[in-house]
Amino acid sequence: MSQTVSPLAPKTFPDLPPVAGVRFATAEAGIRYRNRTDVLLMLFERGTTVAGVFTRSKCPSAPVEWCEAKLAAGRARALVVNSGNANAFTGKAGRAAVKRTAELAAEAAGCKPREVFLASTGVIGEPLDASKFEGVLTDCAARAADGPWLDAAKAIMTTDTFPKVATRTVDLGGVPVTLVGIAKGAGMIAPDMATMLSFVVTDAPIAAPVLQGLLDRGVIDTFNALTIDGDTSTSDTLLMFATGAAAARGAPVIEESRDKRLAEFRAALFDLMGDLARQVARDGEGARKxxxxxxxxxxxxxxxxxxxxxxxxxxxxxxxxxxxxxxxxxxxxxxxxxxxxxxxxxxxxxxxxxxxxxxxxxxxxxxxxxxxxxxxxxxxxxxxxxxxxxxxxxxxxxxxxxxxxxxxxxxxx
Amino acid sequence: MSQTVSPLAPKTFPDLPPVAGVRFATAEAGIRYRNRTDVLLMLFERGTTVAGVFTRSKCPSAPVEWCEAKLAAGRARALVVNSGNANAFTGKAGRAAVKRTAELAAEAAGCKPREVFLASTGVIGEPLDASKFEGVLTDCAARAADGPWLDAAKAIMTTDTFPKVATRTVDLGGVPVTLVGIAKGAGMIAPDMATMLSFVVTDAPIAAPVLQGLLDRGVIDTFNALTIDGDTSTSDTLLMFATGAAAARGAPVIEESRDKRLAEFRAALFDLMGDLARQVARDGEGARKxxxxxxxxxxxxxxxxxxxxxxxxxxxxxxxxxxxxxxxxxxxxxxxxxxxxxxxxxxxxxxxxxxxxxxxxxxxxxxxxxxxxxxxxxxxxxxxxxxxxxxxxxxxxxxxxxxxxxxxxxxxx
Incomplete structure (x- = not known):
């Protein structure tokens, strides 16, 4: 683990507002690290849509396979992210660990396991002991709050030397909506002490297929325009969750990609994704430039x-x-x-x-x-x-x- | 420049026999280095055939362009190799320097400039001052002898920590023929203090198209199966010269690639090329494994x-x-x-x-x-x-x- 913060780290962190419909908490599950948080549970209000983009590796991790399969329904109620173990190349045991983690999170969140999304980062090839999450996720759910975001970003770090966060507020059909994103990437985009993970949440009401279209287009000039060492993780994961809570304040529900009211939101999302991607490059392992x-x-x-x-x-x-x-x-x-x-x-x-x-x-x-x-x-x-x-x-x-x-x-x- | 020899260097060098029809000498032209040889002139007897394989870079060096153009005729009388300056990305001045060097070598060798082949390795983008070769090449031609090969291998080194040489003796239609190869490659196969150059000579009488076919096939599992850092030089050059001098001792002239008498020679050539390629990997910059x-x-x-x-x-x-x-x-x-x-x-x-x-x-x-x-x-x-x-x-x-x-x-x- 790096002890010193990258000289390229941002001098200050932005103020990160709550996002209506999202609560979260972090905990020390003791997966690999000692005396630091290593698990993040995020809870989403009913009706939250989800979209995702994943590693193109031919050998993806167990959580990536889980998320890809569950994405079709486009609905999410919880996200569990752990650092310290990537649960990649772990065979049947890895798939079982994912299933067990999803069950524990579903129990804690009061939802179905298929509404739980997962991401893991850390050493690959080591079995992930899902029993470490027992009690921990229930406790997280009980403590879940709408901040502070920096805690969420810190819990998912591996060799990162600083937490990566970004936020934008933007007009959607005359109503201000909020975007918050967190990311981790220890410089290289690769496994074992690295992997790029990013999670973006918004209170905008956006249908899942529209959300997916935004991410597919958005990654091209942001996360996919980033390289540290050309190595590709088994675990790279970008997930976006839209709670739709802003609808209660009059924001229009966006059902079509071509909806003109989406223009400002799209620009802000891409801008936020680029911001997070550049922060990953700034925390490149050993980076000085x-x-x-x-x-x-x-x-x-x-x-x-x-x-x-x-x-x-x-x-x-x-x-x-x-x-x-x-x-x-x-x-x-x-x-x-x-x-x-x-x-x-x-x-x-x-x-x-x-x-x-x-x-x-x-x-x-x-x-x-x-x-x-x-x-x-x-x-x-x-x-x-x-x-x-x-x-x-x-x-x-x-x-x-x-x-x-x-x-x-x-x-x- | 590295000062210590790679721990992976061969413990001893093989005895390198003369190759009938080949003479050479080295000199200090002062192109970049001080107190070491930096130019090699090799002379081939009349009737020598030549084949070559070059970098696939879209921005090849001036000597590579020269060699590719002159290869069509399949005949060679001289080879000039310098270290210290790659004469790459040097524009019109680079092309003029190549032409001038070929003229000087032709004068020294008593041949036509188009029968002169060239290779340069070292810094790229710096103009190569061909006037440094004036007198030097004439002097080399006067001193040219059939050994020692290690001197030839040393003159073409840049960040190499040891000279790379190999030899094989093999039966061609009942007559023993000799192969000698030298190579340089400072670990990475790339410009500016690196580049892979290799020159193989034989006294076997082999028509140029057959020789070209052998090289094209031979590089696949030898030089092309080698990587240090994935970077590709503007200057990578493999040239092979066959003097045909063994014909005087009764060796058959090989005019067809499918000639069965070529089998043993082909195997020995590929083996020698693999040997040289592995030596380059063993001298990888900073390599310990x-x-x-x-x-x-x-x-x-x-x-x-x-x-x-x-x-x-x-x-x-x-x-x-x-x-x-x-x-x-x-x-x-x-x-x-x-x-x-x-x-x-x-x-x-x-x-x-x-x-x-x-x-x-x-x-x-x-x-x-x-x-x-x-x-x-x-x-x-x-x-x-x-x-x-x-x-x-x-x-x-x-x-x-x-x-x-x-x-x-x-x-x-």
Missing amino acids: FVTINVTGATSKRSARRIAMSIANSPLVKTAIAGEDANWGRVVMAVGKAGEPAERDRLAIWFGDIRVAFRGARDPDYDEAAASAYMRRDEIELKVDLALGEASDTVWTCDLTKEYVAINGDYRS | FVTINVTGATSKRSARRIAMSIANSPLVKTAIAGEDANWGRVVMAVGKAGEPAERDRLAIWFGDIRVAFRGARDPDYDEAAASAYMRRDEIELKVDLALGEASDTVWTCDLTKEYVAINGDYRS
């Missing part, structure tokens, strides 16, 4: 994304940034290896506003001292213009430092 | 290769191995993220002979102490059985250590 990569002039958005990800996942680019080296040669390499349309003699590369390479060679006017000064910042923008088309894309990542290796490799030392 | 990854039970070889490469390129798997941690959870993750057919409940994973995971869960008989002891070795074999089909594949890599980050990121510290 937050890196934004912009690719322009591509032949398609898909091509721009692939080139941006090739740069963002390159160990050589990431170590160069860690070394505060404006090493555009490695950027060229990463563009070249992406396998996407690119012409060396059209390529231009910037660090910040400093153009370091232009038309297939070093920019003759490039000022090394200015570039070096820029690289000492803790937020780096890298731009590549392919000069082939009109498409562009942006992804976020962080640098690759010795601390990353230490966090992930020093178990035995 | 040489890692062989076997994937079996796949639905196709292509699928097995993708899964093996997903494992080999995973920073989390590589840091775990550096930490001597038999972390099969991360192997599951890497299998899952490959996007290839895989079923969690059929998967089995071994470190060496120790089966750690079986049918979707931790192997109940798995002995952690034995696994820990195994992980302390400096050669690790990781096997994944998908239990879906009959296809298999093997790739080689190394671990990811803090030294890798230091070598690639500590320029400014």
